[in-house]
Amino acid sequence: MLTFATVVDHKFPVADGGEMFPGSAGLWGLCESHHSGWKAALEAYARRTGQLDQIVRWCDDPMSRPRVGGGV
Numbered sequence: 001m002l003t004f005a006t007v008v009d010h011k012f013p014v015a016d017g018g019e020m021f022p023g024s025a026g027l028w029g030l031c032e033s034h035h036s037g038w039k040a041a042l043e044a045y046a047r048r049t050g051q052l053d054q055i056v057r058w059c060d061d062p063m064s065r066p067r068v069g070g071g072v
Contacts, residue, residue: 003033007029007032008029011027011055011059012056013055016052028059042055044068045066045068
């Protein structure tokens with residue numbers, strides 16, 4: 001089932017030093033389910049493993065993403 005984006009998400013989290021207004025390349029649209037599930041799990045994984053520098057690449061390149069909990 002296709003769900004439209006309902007959240008504009010910072011690819012690199014502001015809480016981890018990302019820019020509040022990064023421009024369109026630093027933002028993307030997610031549905032609430034992916035924002036609070038998969039993306040939250042991806043960010044937690046990046047923090048836990050010291051890979052915050054990889055978050056934007058993981059957002060932009062699905063094949064580079066580690067398998068984490070929280071969905072897709």
